[in-house]
Amino acid sequence: KKSVAEFKFCEGIMKELWKKQHQAIAYPFYNPVDPVALEIPDYFKVIKKPMDMSEIQRKLNHNEYNNSNEFEADMRLMFNNCYKFNPPDSPVFKCGKSLEAVFDEKWAQ
Numbered sequence: 440k441k442s443v444a445e446f447k448f449c450e451g452i453m454k455e456l457w458k459k460q461h462q463a464i465a466y467p468f469y470n471p472v473d474p475v476a477l478e479i480p481d482y483f484k485v486i487k488k489p490m491d492m493s494e495i496q497r498k499l500n501h502n503e504y505n506n507s508n509e510f511e512a513d514m515r516l517m518f519n520n521c522y523k524f525n526p527p528d529s530p531v532f533k534c535g536k537s538l539e540a541v542f543d544e545k546w547a548q
């Protein structure tokens with residue numbers, strides 16, 4: 440059963456992640472990965488379930504999450520896609536870890 444409080448909690452977390460102050464670590468996650476633009480043609484061979492902040496926001500706005508656990512699952516999918524595709528020493532992998540730390544701090548509240 441989805442509660443208004445759960446929805447508002449998820450909304451609040453997204454509001455935080457979209458803040459300008461997080462732009463330097465959040466930018467790789469703002470929009471769907473574009474394999475053509477990024478010149479990574481094998482991306483969809485490696486990543487079977489793409490996920491990004493715009494899609495998560497859209498699902499929130501359209502009431503497509505039944506509960507906060509479904510919201511968390513998409514957030515973790517987004518981060519894990521990043522860790523699967525990007526090498527651990529790469530800037531984007533580090534962005535993922537930094538943004539996930541911001542998410543974890545809010546999620547634990």
Ligand SMILES: Cc1ccc(Nc2c(-c3ccc(O)cc3)nc3c(C)cccn23)cc1
Pocket residue numbers: 466467468472477478479520521522524525531
């Ligand atoms: C050659 C190459 C290597 C790595 C990347 N990664 C990357 C990703 C990315 C995000 C999530 C994800 O699951 C996978 C990739 N987003 C970017 C952006 C926005 C700019 C530059 C690099 N970016 C791009 C090109």
